[in-house]
Amino acid sequence: MRFVDEFRSRDVAQKLAAGIAEAADTDRDYRLMEFCGGHTHAIFRYGIQDLMPANVRFIHGPGCPVCVLPIGRIDNAIKLARDDEVILCIYGDLLRVPGSRQTSLLKLKATGADVRMVYSTTDALRIARENPGRQVVFFAIGFETTTPATAVALLAAEREGLENFTVFCNHVLTPAAIQNILQSPEVRDIGSVSIDGFLGPSHVSSIIGSKPYEFFAEEYQKPVVIAGFEPLDVMQSALMLIRQLNEGRHEVENEYTRVVTREGNVKAQQLVADVFELRREFEWRGLGFVPYSALRIKSRFAAFDAEERFDVPALRGSDVKGCECPSILRGAARPTDCKLFGTVCTPDNPMGSCMVSSEGACAAYWSYGRFRKAPEEAAA
């Protein structure tokens, strides 16, 4: 497939591996945080960590929207779906995320609740049109990549006067999360997590552009390279970060030029700005309450806001005892540090969100990385 296969070439990967080995200074470490779960998966699926010298390490970030969703919001959705009048439309990866007390939307669906998996917001709108006697709630989740699709749906609902359609908004913002990690005590004070540079998001950046990262590259003096999701993209971006670090630079560079520009997709940004505004704060699993890190629906669209139409209380869910998802999401622990990993917590029976999501670090370790513990320890 074009724009995919050529970025997975074995020959070029070997050249890049040689280039990285040559560029990496053996007297120092390079700790590169890949923000996105998509990068985490590429690193594991293609064995990229094993192509790096021992002093170049990837630290997995919180860029997995399902993983960072606090349990209270899942509990809210479960409560909504218990209402017989409601059809809850969700993206597929939410189905198995555990809520409090071992519930999930999948288990609820099995008891007869009307929870439907949709591919797109356009499917949720169609379901609302087809079921005028029911309340259709779309569980909106995702970073900047997914938000414009929700904005288009809200605008369509307003245009059509689709009175039985609402959105339960859980959209979150990438730059706020990166800044929160850089300000966390683990990074700043304790030094238990050291991050030398960032692999920047691929598809989030296709919408927001590379410009929003310029502030913290400068402010925190950490280089950022916007990286595509294919294995060669990840390797090339790691090389670009290593070069910046060697030269003492901290700039925003763009490896993923075939899709990302500095300005991003202005049309999509405008649609989002028309429909959403910043929340004062939002809870992230692992990061806690992060100021101005999420979006809510503007009052103009209050009629289509599930939090206005239904009773959606602020709930504090509790993680399963022993689950290390919160520290894994901050980059402070690895999946293999968790006692539950691979024993009671597996993709078939996930205890924490990082094992559920297709982008979660635990799922990546389980699917591709669980047999390579020994070399990882040797390299540490």
Place this chain on the structure above:
Amino acid sequence: MDSRGAAVRASGVLTVCLAVPAQVVAIDAATETATIALGEVKKDVSLALVDDVAIDDFVLIHVGFALNKISPAEAERTLALMNEAGIAPEEMA
């Protein structure tokens, strides 16, 4: 990408930030919709987020929407840099 991966993604099992490149094979301007080919899979996606898309263009598809066009010229340039193991860093900024 293997065809199973394409089919799984096209069926919507995976969502979040993973988007896939696909070629536009037809456009319905009235509904702002394009038909795209993803390997053997054909699917209708919304063009509400992009301007000036033409048949044969490659676009990045995510949750039923085209997010952006993909530049073949930039892809070639990146591949060329990779082939040199990215010899000239000043060209990449």
